[in-house]
Amino acid sequence: MNTLIDQPPNAAPLRHGFRFEGSGGEYFKIWIVNLALSIATLGIFSAWAKVRSKRYFYGNTYIGEHNFDYHANPLRILVGRVIALTLLLGYSATNHFMPVMTFVWIVFFLFAMPWLLNASLRFNARNSSYRNIRFNFVGTYGGAFQAYVLWSLLAVITLLTTYPLARRARDQYNINNHTFGGKAFHAEIPGWLMYKAYLLGGLLFLCGIVIVICVLLGATLAGLDVKSADPKQPLTMLPMMLVIGVSYMFVLLFLTAFVGTRIFNLALNNTVLADKLRFESSLSALRMGWLVTSNLALTLITLGLYYPWARVRVARYTSENLAVIGASDLDGFSSELFAGQGAIGEEVANFFDVDVGL
Amino acid sequence: MQGRYFFPLSARHVEASAAVNGGTLAITGMDGALLASIPMKSVRASSRLGGMRRRLDLPDGDSFDTTDNDAVDRMMRGSGILHRLENSWRVVLVSLVLAGLAATAFALYGVPAAAGWLARHTPPSVATYTAQQTLATLDSIALKDSRLSAARQKHYRALLAQLAARGPRGKDGYRLAFRHAPAIGPNAFALPDGTIVVTDEIIALVKNDDEIEGVFGHEMSHVERAHGLQRVYQASLIPAAIAFVTGDVSQLGQFAAILPGLLLQSAYSRDFEQEADDDSARVMRGMGKSPEALASLLERMEKKICGRKDGCAVGWLGSHPDTAQRAARLRGR
Numbered sequence: 006m007n008t009l010i011d012q013p014p015n016a017a018p019l020r021h022g023f024r025f026e027g028s029g030g031e032y033f034k035i036w037i038v039n040l041a042l043s044i045a046t047l048g049i050f051s052a053w054a055k056v057r058s059k060r061y062f063y064g065n066t067y068i069g070e071h072n073f074d075y076h077a078n079p080l081r082i083l084v085g086r087v088i089a090l091t092l093l094l095g096y097s098a099t100n101h102f103m104p105v106m107t108f109v110w111i112v113f114f115l116f117a118m119p120w121l122l123n124a125s126l127r128f129n130a131r132n133s134s135y136r137n138i139r140f141n142f143v144g145t146y147g148g149a150f151q152a153y154v155l156w157s158l159l160a161v162i163t164l165l166t167t168y169p170l171a172r173r174a175r176d177q178y179n180i181n182n183h184t185f186g187g188k189a190f191h192a193e194i195p196g197w198l199m200y201k202a203y204l205l206g207g208l209l210f211l212c213g214i215v216i217v218i219c220v221l222l223g224a225t226l227a228g229l230d231v232k233s234a235d236p237k238q239p240l241t242m243l244p245m246m247l248v249i250g251v252s253y254m255f256v257l258l259f260l261t262a263f264v265g266t267r268i269f270n271l272a273l274n275n276t277v278l279a280d281k282l283r284f285e286s287s288l289s290a291l292r293m294g295w296l297v298t299s300n301l302a303l304t305l306i307t308l309g310l311y312y313p314w315a316r317v318r319v320a321r322y323t324s325e326n327l328a329v330i331g332a333s334d335l336d337g338f339s340s341e342l343f344a345g346q347g348a349i350g351e352e353v354a355n356f357f358d359v360d361v362g363l
Numbered sequence: 364m365q366g367r368y369f370f371p372l373s374a375r376h377v378e379a380s381a382a383v384n385g386g387t388l389a390i391t392g393m394d395g396a397l398l399a400s401i402p403m404k405s406v407r408a409s410s411r412l413g414g415m416r417r418r419l420d421l422p423d424g425d426s427f428d429t430t431d432n433d434a435v436d437r438m439m440r441g442s443g444i445l446h447r448l449e450n451s452w453r454v455v456l457v458s459l460v461l462a463g464l465a466a467t468a469f470a471l472y473g474v475p476a477a478a479g480w481l482a483r484h485t486p487p488s489v490a491t492y493t494a495q496q497t498l499a500t501l502d503s504i505a506l507k508d509s510r511l512s513a514a515r516q517k518h519y520r521a522l523l524a525q526l527a528a529r530g531p532r533g534k535d536g537y538r539l540a541f542r543h544a545p546a547i548g549p550n551a552f553a554l555p556d557g558t559i560v561v562t563d564e565i566i567a568l569v570k571n572d573d574e575i576e577g578v579f580g581h582e583m584s585h586v587e588r589a590h591g592l593q594r595v596y597q598a599s600l601i602p603a604a605i606a607f608v609t610g611d612v613s614q615l616g617q618f619a620a621i622l623p624g625l626l627l628q629s630a631y632s633r634d635f636e637q638e639a640d641d642d643s644a645r646v647m648r649g650m651g652k653s654p655e656a657l658a659s660l661l662e663r664m665e666k667k668i669c670g671r672k673d674g675c676a677v678g679w680l681g682s683h684p685d686t687a688q689r690a691a692r693l694r695g696r
Contacts, residue, residue, distance in 0.1 A: 031413045038449045040608075041458030044465045048607045057412060057445070064415040072416055074409075090607055097599040137369035137376070137426050186374065251622065258618050297615065304619045315615055339374040 018330050020285065025324035026072075027065035029314035035061060036313045052083035062320055063133065068329055069336070077132040085125070119149030130183055136339060144182035152178035169199035176272045188279035198271050205290075206264035213256050258301055259294040266290040273327070282331040288323065296322060364438075366429030368398050373425075381419070381427050383438050388419070390427055399425060408439050411446040469604065470627055475634075478596035482589035487556070490592060494554035498540070501560075509541035509563055516541055522572055523559070523579050529646065530583055532557060537583060541566075549664045553582040555591045568663055573647070577657025580643030587642075590635040597631055632682040637692070644693055658690040 039054035056079045063073040099106040123144050130142035156171035173194050180192040266288050273286035300315035329335070368379035368390050379398055381390045388406050390399040399421060407420040417435045419427040429435065436442040448454045509516070520539050528534040540560045544550070549565040559582045561575075569575050585591060601624045606616075644654035665686040683689070 027413065034452075034455050035413060035449045037455055037458045037462065038445075041461045042448075043608050044462060048604075051608055060409075060412055061415070064412065074418060086607070090603065093603060094599070097603075136374040137372075137424075138374050254618060254621060258614065261614065300615055301618050304615065305622060309619065312615070312619070 018283075018332065019335070021068050021329045021331070021335050023324040023327040023329075024067050025062075025065055025317075025321040026067060027061060027317055027320065029317040032061060032317050033310075033313040049083065052079040052086060055079070055082055062316075066320070066324055068135070071136045074134045075132055076134065077128070081128065085128075115154055119146050119153055122153065123149050126179065126182075135185070138186040141184045141187075142182055143184060144178060148178055148182065169203045170196055172268065173199045176268065180272060180276055185278060190276055190278050191280070192272055192276040194271050194275050199268065202264055202267040202271065205267065206260055209263060210256070210260055217252070255298050255301065259298045262297040263290045263294040266293040278329075282329055285328040285330055286326060288326045293319075293322070364429050364431040364434035366427050366431065368392070369426045369428070371424040379427065381429070388421075388438075399423075399427075403438075408435055410443045411436065413449075470630075473604075474597055474600055474627070475593075475631065477600055478593040478631075479589075481596045482592035485555075485589070485592055490555035490589075493592075493595075494556035494558055497554055498558065498560070502542075505546045506542040506544050506560075506562075509543050511541050511563055511566060515566070519561070519566075519575060522576060526576055526579050526646065526650075527583065529649065531587060532583075537586065549667055551578050551582055553585040553591065555586070555589065557586050559583070559586070564667075565664070568667060569660065571656065573652050573656035574660040576650075576652070577643050577647055577654060577660065580646040581639045581657065583646075584639040584642035585635065588635070588638060590639070593635070594628070594632065597628055601627060629682050633684045636683045636689070640689055640693055654693040658693040661686050661690055661693075 035057060039050070039057055043049075043051040043054050056075065056077050059075045059077070063075040066073045096110050099110060123142070123146065126144060127142040130140040133140045152174045156167075156174040160166075160168040160171040173196060177192050177194060180190050183190045267290045270286045270288055270290075273284045276284045278284075296319060300311070300318065303311040304315055364382075365378070365380050367376045368381075369376045377398070378393050379390050380393075381388060383389075383403060386403050388399075388401050388403055389397060392398050401421050405422045409418045409420075411417065411432055414432075416428050416430055417432050419429075419435070421427070432442070516539075519541075523537055523539050524534045527537050530536065537557045537559055540558055542560055542562055544562040544564060547562060547564070549562060549568045551559065551561040551565055553559050559579065561578070565578070566575070569578075602620060605620050605624075640657070643657055647654045647656070
């Protein structure tokens, strides 16, 4: 648009990085005030609080000079919450009191899940925008049933050996059914790379176990009886189990973040928008693992007060490592590509278009 | 105010300025061309949030965005109540105190009250069903048939009936079940339907009838006060309430809620145990006997399980208070 000379048609693609402009301190104030309002209204305001939080993170995420935006109507989120809470309470009550009924619930969830999932994804997509253009989600019940239910069942039947492929089916379903300004996203993730991500996670888990065993063994060999019950300094079963439980929690979080980040990279690096724009994610899985575990530790130590900073930290690190790769003049390019008929988001959301989830 | 005008349903935009004149919003390009002219009542402005860019949505799918938040506030006559609250340190401080107080009140009164109410309103048939399921599960993993002679069993059943006749559920309000439990050791527990399970191991440890009566008194209290059902409700209530109020199901939020939830539940559990001890002591005294019997049995159990008389010293992590403390309380009253 503002270029002095015409760009040659085959200009080298440029990297347009994401960035996050929010700050922990600013978000803390928003978070605590909205939390207090949610408490004062016995949770009803939490739908409004959620929209404000989401708007803060979307609105502070930029590519170039433009930010993302979130437009959801909190009332719809409230409806979704009530549905989710009812299901949750119903499920946990039957689970405790009538374990036999649990089977009925599982069947119900299997068949309702694709529908609930599509409703949520559609709601979220339609309420997200970038540069005045809305996203949309066009997944079908059949597609979701195949990607989420059938693939998961196959993974169970094959004793989880096909789990990485099931995860790929889910991610591809999610990405390939999103559109931006009527133009489709497309992802094709190589299966063997999915296996590699999970195998690395598994290896890391084994390393963790070996380290713990070595420490315990070393302590025993060094003459420290780990099980000793010295009356002055009792080291009994329960605190011991708590220590093991807490470390297990941290290891689990680290591993989930590690594998999740690798898969996120894989998915994004293999995604194309409108056949022209590529994405690049260069997140370090180890760094992300450290980020989330240290966030958990700090959040626990500060009795939850660190939570807003934790979220901003993750958002900033993620943004710093994301980029769109495409036309050197993204501005002019987007104006041309995302304009006209295809850009009309479906304005009238149907009644069941709700964000089902807490 | 200066900003960017986005054409209807398009990512195309130009630098522009917006001004309100007589109830109409006029957006003009840098070259002076009029881009849009819309009555103010059909303009929707996004609410002010932090230092974020502000967006004005126009009816045709066009929009105007600007960093000039103050100008938008003047145009919309105010920045909105939420932004004013979020921007006041005084409100932030009050919110912090309120959140802290609410969390404390929720833990101290909210959960016990709600779980208590739910437990009292649980139909007996549900309690019976739960109890049967629990016992069936325990039978299959940890319990074996009792090796106690029929005569001894009959003796203890008579003791329980005698004790139960003094309570609200009456002589036949409880059912005594004997189990051999090498994996659990000397212990006793109550199920919501009034079933009281005692292990062969605790019977072996008992020196006189007063001691087992103390145990019965303790377990009967658990049944009468529906402690078992309350624990079930507590376990579901805590995470559900945290998720509903904070609206957070992020991984961090979920993980961060696990530990406080567990600590809270062991605290409630210790309160229940103390309550049951107090009830047992009351019943024993009512029969002209001493709670000393239960106190010394607890100490013997502790010695058997932990190898020491002064308890396993688990403090605020344990589901039961310290044995030394329990014994002292039983003797002290």
